[in-house]
Structure formats: structure tokens, C-alpha cells
Amino acid sequence: MVDQIALYRAPTTVADSEEVANWLEPRVDATVAVRDRFLEEHRTDELPERFAEARVLSPYDRETGNTMLGTIRYEERALENPEREGGVLYDGQQVQRALNSALPADERGLETLHVAILDRAIGTWGEHDGRWHKRVNVLGQPALISVPGLYEAPAKPEAYYKEKQRHSLLSGDTPPREVLENRVEGEFLVENDPRTTDALKGYVLQAYDFLETGESFCDREGCRLFNAHYHEDLIAAQLREPEFCTEHARRYGRS
Template structure:
């Protein structure tokens, strides 16, 4: 592996990330014991808040255009850096732009190829897809630093089709959304879901594989590197199968031998 040092940056508003568990998982899987740090936002400054506010997305059908933030938006990002639990409403951020902003926070002496940074955040990262000309939420923004969005894990993979049909049908009747979620409770992830620690392990695997091989995903739905677009596929690959396919297990063995 070209990586010999890994640094995790916490998202304190999501205790399910469980950095201690991820450190143990990474150590067992890759033979490297990561360092744990506070939220990367705590290492930023007022300029960082302004830059992050400028990476917000308001028109999902338009490729990235740098936003000119208001004073209120900048103030929100400053408060969010001090207390990330203030992110109650879902705001879209351009994933690559946010990645560049957060990369600038990392000390130059640690901005090396052999030091891999993994940033956990509750901000919803998105990328623009020219196949359908719109932004999509993403759980993972690859490269270094890698960003794993806990909100992206919840919101990006689609829920069951029947859920959306029921939601549209019953919303006209004033049916409680919480009751509807209860009906489909085991079929998709929710915020602070007990399954999140295991799911996050899978995204960490994808982040490391992408950085080491430039190929993060697998076509095999049983593999933890499967790029799930539906919650049911995510839960199957990460919770039921919970393993790498033969091809990627062999790649992992080669990586950890070098």
C-alpha cells in the first residue's frame, strides 16, 4: 500500500460513526492503526466558513456555480463548525468543492501521498451528473481527503418504490410520515440508525480501495464495494453479505502484503 498513515476526522453529532470501532476495523483489515481527531471544521477559520458557504447548491439542475454567500449563511457555517448538531435542515454542498476547501485545512506536512485523510461529516455532499443533468447526493467523495457523508448514507440511496408511492398518496390524506416510516422501518436507514456503524465500515473500504486502486466500486451486489443506489442493495451488501467478493479479497491481500 502507498498509504502508511491514516487520519480520521470525527463528526461529533453522529455517535454511530464510532471511531474506536473504525480504528479496530481498519487495523484488522489493512494493518494500519488510524489516528483519531476532532471534526476537521474545528481546525478551520472564518475564511473556511465563507468558502464552505460558497459551495452550497441551490439549483440541482445546473452545474456548479460558485455561490456568493450571505452574512447569515457564513454565520451559520461558523456556528456549525463549533457545533455540527446545528445542521438540522438538509443543505446541498458540491462535494468536490467542499473537498478542496477541507483539503486546505490539512497541514502541509501531512498533505502527502502516504497519509490518507478520512473526513466524516453530516453535510450532504453532492456531485453533478451529466448523464441526467442534475446533482445527486453522495455518501462518498473519493480521493484524498475522502469525505464520508452520514447524511448522504441516509438520503442518497433511494428508499423502496412503494414507500414513495405511499408517501405521495397518503400525504394528500394527512397521514403521519412517522407512521409511514414505521411501516418500512427495516427497509431503509434512518438517522442514528443502529446499523450505521457497519454500513460506515463499507464506505471506508470503498474510500481506501479507491485511493489505492482508483476503482472503488464492484458490480457484485454481494461485495461490500458494491455501489448501491437503493437502500435495499446497501443493506444487503453491507449487513447481509458483509464481505468482499473473491476478486477484491485478493486485491486486499496484495495491498496488505506491499
Template sequence: MPDHVTLYRAPTTTADADEIAEWLDPRIDATVDVEPRLLGSLADDDLAEAFAASRVLSPYERETGNTMVGIVRYEERTLEAPERGGGVIYDGFDVQDALRRRLQSPMEELHIPLLDRRLGTWGTHDARWHKRVAVLGKPSLVSVPGLYEAPAKPEAYYKTKQSHAMMAGDAPPREVLENQVDGEFLVEDDPRTTEALKGYVLAAYHYLETGDAFCDVEGCRLYDAHRQPALLAAQLSEPAFCERHAARYG
């Protein structure tokens, strides 16, 4: 049961950790602090190699990791200057383990870094990697790019992408698709980012407090949405919680 939560900033993103902490603090029975970027403070000689070893190599291959010198150097540069990174997916549980070993926090402390990295977990049911918004546990990782990319976009987005590929022979740039497709979904640097992340940060606390990962009621802030419209309904619509979780966090 955590009695102290530390939320870490992701300065290369639009996520406002201070606003999230203000929202979280009165809802939980724990103190909430905000600290600078976690990966910057933990960047020891081996962390870059740990990230290189956790790289997802293919959507359909379980094996991860490329620790060639050039890749490790890339990870070193990205730890120092995160705005230079992007596009790589990392095994969320491997990253979690690497950070856990460095934090070595007592049971009553919960660390929640907001990350500018893309995280994935292996799906044993379909033998492929899936991007994730959150990897819960100690520490609990919340991926800001995952908020835009993990939940599926409206069907019209994929139909437009397929149609363009058939006509032009390749997929259009993401920015073009986002401008062409009607439908509600989050995009990179979306002004709704901070609001949409609040439920995932609360879920990190909720998981350690109760043992339940997410709520199964659509529309609740603790619902783990697999599609963008459901994510927006859960995080941006009223009521904020289902009846059960409103009694605890409302």
C-alpha cells in the same frame, strides 16, 4: 499508496469512528488513527465562507454558492455547533478541495473525515445534483446523512409518499413514511449506521491503493449501491466481499 490513515469522528451522529477503525486496521497495510471532528479543528476564518460558496442552490442548477453575510454567519455557527445545522447540500468536490488546501498532507497520508454534512456531485448525464455517501480522493469524505438519503429507498416508500400527497395535498413527514412503509432501508440514527459505513471507509483506502473507486459486484463491501436494499446487502450480509476483494481484505 497511503501508509497512514486518520479517521475523524462525527460526534453529532451515531457513527462510531473507533469501531470502524478497529475493523479497518487489520485489513489494510497502513496504521489507522482516530481523531476528533475535523471541521472543528480546521475552522479558520475562511472555512465558513468556503462552505457557503459550495452550497447547492437548486437540484437542477449547476451553479453553487451563496456568500451573503447571513449565510456565512450560519456556516460559522454550524462549524462551532454542528448540531445546529442541517438540510443543506454541499458540492462534495468543492468541500474536498477546501479541506485539502488546509490539510496539505503528504501523499502517504490519507484523511477520512466522517461528516454530518450532506454532499452532492453534479450529474452531467442528467443535469442534476445527486447526494453521495462518499467523495473519494484526498481527503476522502464520508457523509453520514448521505448514508440514509443518497441511495434510493424501496419503491413502496415513494408510492406511499405520492399517494399521501394526492389525498392530503402535501407530502407526509419523513418519520411518518418510515413507520408506514415495509421494507429494509436505513433511517437517521439507525443502529446499523456504523456497520454500514465500514465499506465506504475501506473504499477510500482502496481507491488510493489501487486506483479503482468501487467494486461492480453487488453484495461486496466495496459496491457503490444506488438503492437502499442493495446497500444493506453489501454492508450487512455475508459474504462480506466478492472473491477478488476477499483475497485482499477478507
């Protein structure tokens, strides 16, 4: 049984861990404590090389890792100055193992669930199609939740990608969120979206539910425990009422 949840901040993002904790605590049978950034709280000398080893090199290459000195130096700087990190995809399971090793020995048990909200993009390898897929979360200990993944992992409407490409060809940069929202039909989240914190709440609860029940996700669309592959499904699950399917409302509905 999980007795405590340690929820870590992601200071370079708009995610508000305190708000997530306040939403979570009355719904679970555990205390929730907010801590500073995981990579500050549990920094080890091995982490730069472990992140370098977890780098995805190509969308279609299962092998990961670039441990040349320059890459390790980059990872050292990214740990020191997280606002300078970006544009790199990491194997989420390798990162999870690295962060588990960084935990103090007396906190690796499942009585304390660590949930690291990260400002890095993480992915998992798809055996079915031979390519990497960005993910919002990787369940386990610690659970990883990627804020960039919230924006990038679920598929957006096709018109979004066409408009983004058109704007980039004309101006050479990424169009502002307001431009995309005005020109593209359908709902989706983009970087620094003000709905980020609300959307993350269900993903943190998924991490708790996994350790408590051993079940990965809910298969009912519209439930906060649903694993959405499209932005419209993500918004329906995380930002629309009701919050839960009937089964999970009995377990996690506010009493």
C-alpha cells in the same frame, strides 16, 4: 502507499468511528488513528466562506454558492455548533478542495489518508441528466463520507416515499422510523439507524482502496466496495455476508 489513515469523528451522528477503525485496521496495511471532528481539528478562517461557495442552490442548477453575509454567518455558526446545521446540500468536490486546503502542508501527501466522516449532505453534479445527486462518499484526499448521504443518497423502495408523503400530509411532520419500517416492504436505512456504523465500514475501506489501487469501486454487487444506488443493494453490500467478492476477499479478508 498509504501508511496511516486518520479517521475523523462525526459527533452529531450515531456513527462510531472507533468501531470503524477497529474493523478497518486488521484489513489494511496501514495504522488507523481516530481523531476528533475534522472541522474542529483543521478549522481555518476561510472555511465558512468556502462552505457558502459550495452550497447547491437548485437541484437543476450547476452553479453553486451564496456568499451573502447572512449565509457566511450561518456557516460560521454551523462550524461552532454542528448540531444546528442541516437541510443544506453542498458540492462534495468543492468541499473536498476546501478541506484539503485546510490540512497542514505536511499531511497533504498520500502517505496519510484523511477520512472525514461528515454530518452534512454532499452531492455531485450529473452531466448525464443535468441535476445534482446526493452521495455517500467522495473519494480522494481527504475522502468525505456523509452520514446523511447514507440515508438519503441511495433510492428507497417507492412505497417509502408514498408513505412518507401520506404521513406528512396528515400530520405535518416526518413519520418515525418504526412507522416506515412497519408499513413499507423492503429494507432501507433511515436517520439515526442503529446499523449506521456497520454500513459505514465499507465506505471507509473504499477510500483506502481508491488511493492504493486507483480504482473507484467494485462492480460486483454484494461486495463492500460496491457503489450501491439503491438501499437494498447497500444493505446487501454492507450488512450481509460475505463481506467481499472473491477478489477483494483476498486483499481485505481478515487474515
